[in-house]
Amino acid sequence: MQNNWDIQVRQISKSYQKVKALEGISFEVASGELFGLIGPDGAGKTTLFRILTTLLLADQGEASVQGNDVVAHYKTIRRSVGYMPGRFSLYHDLTVEENLRFFATIFGTTIEENYHLIKDIYAQIEPFKKRRAGNLSGGMKQKLALSCALIHKPKVLFLDEPTTGVDPVSRKEFWEMLKKLQEKGITILVSTPYMDEAALCDRIALIQGGKILSIDTPKAIQSQFPRKLYALSAHNRYLLLEALKSYENTKSAFPFGAFVHYSDQKDSADLDVLKTYLESKGLQDIHIVETVPSIEDTFMELVP
Amino acid sequence: MKHIEWVIEVSGLTKTFGDFTAVDAISFKVQKGEIFGFLGANGAGKTTAMKMLIGISVPTSGAARVAGYDVFTESEKVKKHIGYMSQRFALYDDLTVKENIAFFGGIYGLGKDRIQKKSKQLIEELGMESEANSLVRSLPLGWKQKLAFSVALLHDPKVVFLDEPTGGVDPITRRQFWEMIYKAAHLGTTVFVTTHYMDEAEYCDRVSMMVNGAIEALDAPHRLKEKFGVESMNEVFLKLARA
Numbered sequence: 001m002q003n004n005w006d007i008q009v010r011q012i013s014k015s016y017q018k019v020k021a022l023e024g025i026s027f028e029v030a031s032g033e034l035f036g037l038i039g040p041d042g043a044g045k046t047t048l049f050r051i052l053t054t055l056l057l058a059d060q061g062e063a064s065v066q067g068n069d070v071v072a073h074y075k076t077i078r079r080s081v082g083y084m085p086g087r088f089s090l091y092h093d094l095t096v097e098e099n100l101r102f103f104a105t106i107f108g109t110t111i112e113e114n115y116h117l118i119k120d121i122y123a124q125i126e127p128f129k130k131r132r133a134g135n136l137s138g139g140m141k142q143k144l145a146l147s148c149a150l151i152h153k154p155k156v157l158f159l160d161e162p163t164t165g166v167d168p169v170s171r172k173e174f175w176e177m178l179k180k181l182q183e184k185g186i187t188i189l190v191s192t193p194y195m196d197e198a199a200l201c202d203r204i205a206l207i208q209g210g211k212i213l214s215i216d217t218p219k220a221i222q223s224q225f226p227r228k229l230y231a232l233s234a235h236n237r238y239l240l241l242e243a244l245k246s247y248e249n250t251k252s253a254f255p256f257g258a259f260v261h262y263s264d265q266k267d268s269a270d271l272d273v274l275k276t277y278l279e280s281k282g283l284q285d286i287h288i289v290e291t292v293p294s295i296e297d298t299f300m301e302l303v304p
Numbered sequence: 305m306k307h308i309e310w311v312i313e314v315s316g317l318t319k320t321f322g323d324f325t326a327v328d329a330i331s332f333k334v335q336k337g338e339i340f341g342f343l344g345a346n347g348a349g350k351t352t353a354m355k356m357l358i359g360i361s362v363p364t365s366g367a368a369r370v371a372g373y374d375v376f377t378e379s380e381k382v383k384k385h386i387g388y389m390s391q392r393f394a395l396y397d398d399l400t401v402k403e404n405i406a407f408f409g410g411i412y413g414l415g416k417d418r419i420q421k422k423s424k425q426l427i428e429e430l431g432m433e434s435e436a437n438s439l440v441r442s443l444p445l446g447w448k449q450k451l452a453f454s455v456a457l458l459h460d461p462k463v464v465f466l467d468e469p470t471g472g473v474d475p476i477t478r479r480q481f482w483e484m485i486y487k488a489a490h491l492g493t494t495v496f497v498t499t500h501y502m503d504e505a506e507y508c509d510r511v512s513m514m515v516n517g518a519i520e521a522l523d524a525p526h527r528l529k530e531k532f533g534v535e536s537m538n539e540v541f542l543k544l545a546r547a
Contacts, residue, residue: 040474041445137347165391165471167345167500168538169545193472194501196538208474237507238486254479257506257536258525296475303476 006031006156006187007052012061014047021047023210024061029189029203034182036201037191038295044210045191046086049160052189053083065156079107082154084145086161086191092134096125096144099133100151107152117184118147121177139170146177157181159190163197175200195296206299213302218295225293225301227251228268231259234283243281249274254300261297262288309336310369311463311494312357317366319352326352328517329366334510336462339485339495341505341525344514345545350498351467353514357496358465359383371462384412387456387464391471394452397441401432404440405455412459426454446477453484463494470501482507502538511537513544520544 007029014022022044029035037045050056052063054074063070065077090099097111100122104111115122125140125147133144142162149157159178163171175197182188190201198204199218206213206221214221234240240260244253249270251263262269271288278286293301312334319327327349334340344350355361357370359379368375371385395404402423409419427436430450440448449469456464466485470478482504489495489509497508505511505525512522521528521544528540 040477041472043474139346161472165346165468165500167348167545168502168541169345171500172542193474195475238490241483241486254476255482255507257503300475303474 004031005029006033006066007035007064007189009048009052009063010061012048012051012058012063014044014051014056014058020210022051022058025207025210025212026061027205027212027215029187031187032182032185034178034188034190034200034202036198036204037189037207038193038195038198038204038299039191039207040193042209043207045207046160049083049085049158049189049191053081053158054078079152080155082149082152082157084149084157084159084162086164089145090133090141090148093132095130095132096136097129099144100147103148104151109152111151114151114153117153118150120180121150122147138166142166142170142174146174150181154186156187156189159188161191161193163192163194171197195294195299198295204295206295206302208299208303213299221295221298222293225298227263227266229291229293229297230262230264230269230271231256231289231291232262232278233259233285233287234278235285236283239281240278240283243278243283247274247277252301254297256294256297259291261291310334311336311338311372312340312368312370312496314357314368315366317353317356317368318364319349319356319361320364325517327356327363330514330517330519331366332512332519332522334463334494334496336494337489337492338510339489339497339508341508341511342496342498342514343505343511343541348514348545349517350514354465354467354496354498357382358386358388384459385461385463387459387461388467389449389452389456389464389469390467391449391469395440395448395455398439400437400439401427401443401451402436404451405458408455409458414459422458426458430454444477446473446481449473450477450481450484453481457488457493461493463496464488466495466497468498468500470499470504478504502536502541505537505541513541515545 005028010026012022012025039045051058052065052070054070054077065081068076100111121143125143163174178188203217205215214224232240241253241255244250244260244262249265251265253260253262275286310333315331316329317327318329330353342350356363356375357368359375359382370382373381375382399407405423406419427433470481485495510524512519525537532540532543534540
């Protein structure tokens with residue numbers, strides 16, 4: 001079983017002057033797994049990616065990719081992984097096709113040789129192959145960057161916030177592409193600040209402030225929420241939220257889509273008492289139902 | 305009958321670049337104190353439309369009044385009477401918290417006394433007393449965004465435009481940010497906001513959905529969900545934008 005880990009990270013720490021970007025991070029990604037690093041900006045995701053892709057040295061700890069140590073065997077890793085950095089990584093002055101050819105050439109291959117791997121993705125931007133990369137829309141840049149990261153047929157793919165700033169439709173399409181790549185046997189480590197994307201991964205690590213809060217399957221993470229959770233609505237959400245914040249039994253109250261998610265200091269709330277309280281605060285049309293915690297609920301609960 | 309005060313009035317607003325129509329005759333109104341979500345896929349024309357509304361891009365045709373001023377003929381007045389913040393640029397990293405407040409206060413023509421008073425009040429409200437003299441660069445992203453929002457409201461604008469204000473912000477800070485939006489709206493400021501978080505679309509009083517330069521749907525989130533027979537704004541978005 002140990003041999004099946006494509007990525008191993010052990011007690012990795014990294015500081016920039018006084019800022020601790022990563023503190024004792026450890027996790028493993030199995031071969032063929034789609035593993036998500038879920039956390040906001042500043043959580044340390046990019047630092048971790050740069051260490052794993054051998055572009056940055058950790059202060060402490062060890063990491064390996066396909067059994068190759070990130071320090072001792074960095075050249076082997078560089079040849080066998082694909083990396084799509086968060087910031088746009090392509091050459092703006094080169095055309096779509098020139099970018100792709102450039103990346104193929106530096107890895108000693110050709111577009112034709114591995115075309116099958118990128119076909120589904122690249123076909124969508126191929127009509128614009130003579131256009132300079134700088135003039136592409138965000139969604140098209142993202143597809144080109146993914147094509148460039150794939151053109152040398154990597155075994156492990158590192159995607160740093162590939163969907164940040166991308167609309168829900170393009171995000172959904174992107175995740176469908178990732179699933180297809182996974183089916184081709186590629187191991188994928190992907191980071192995202194969008195909690196709803198976590199559900200699409202095999203396993204996830206929730207990360208904030210350089211520390212991992214939890215690692216598990218998305219379902220198991222959801223079930224870590226320790227109390228009953230309720231979804232509340234009323235005629236005025238602002239007043240509802242204000243009322244819940246000053247309620248003596250409140251443990252947590254956060255706006256969540258059309259509802260306010262509420263948890264009580266006791267494991268389960270006395271709903272009649274709660275309703276009477278809210279009515280006394282002038283709220284109308286009060287609805288309270290128990291709800292299933294999402295990954296975002298759990299994330300907020302686990303943040304120290 | 306309560307008199308409705310429209311803070312944004314847009315009618316047939318259009319912008320073309322050569323033979324490409326980026327914004328295609330959009331019309332809508334937003335009232336005082338309303339939270340209006342301006343949604344659409346990347347490239348649907350949101351940014352172009354917003355640039356016209358904040359007075360930095362001249363429309364090709366149509367009409368629009370923002371905060372009482374005509375975007376064609378009074379764009380300088382529009383700029384003075386609105387607040388604006390975006391994800392990309394909001395504050396100067398190389399200035400301290402206090403310096404940023406003073407700088408933007410000065411830009412908006414607030415007097416010295418008023419800037420000082422506002423500065424003190426704002427820093428207190430945000431709980432940033434110990435960071436007041438720190439460079440903005442050193443603040444966590446979420447704090448920066450909360451500060452940027454407060455700075456955008458410094459001159460008490462009638463309407464504030466927020467362009468993806470919460471991208472990448474952690475879930476708790478994101479909600480604190482929305483509590484600030486609720487509060488501002490509650491106090492009468494109109495909020496015009498774009499976002500890619502569909503749960504945030506639910507926080508809006510009304511949302512519009514832009515597809516290929518045109519507004520394809522505009523209503524309260526619960527009505528849109530009813531209309532399309534779905535459970536979430538995410539599904540509304542997918543149905544409309546993929547159609």
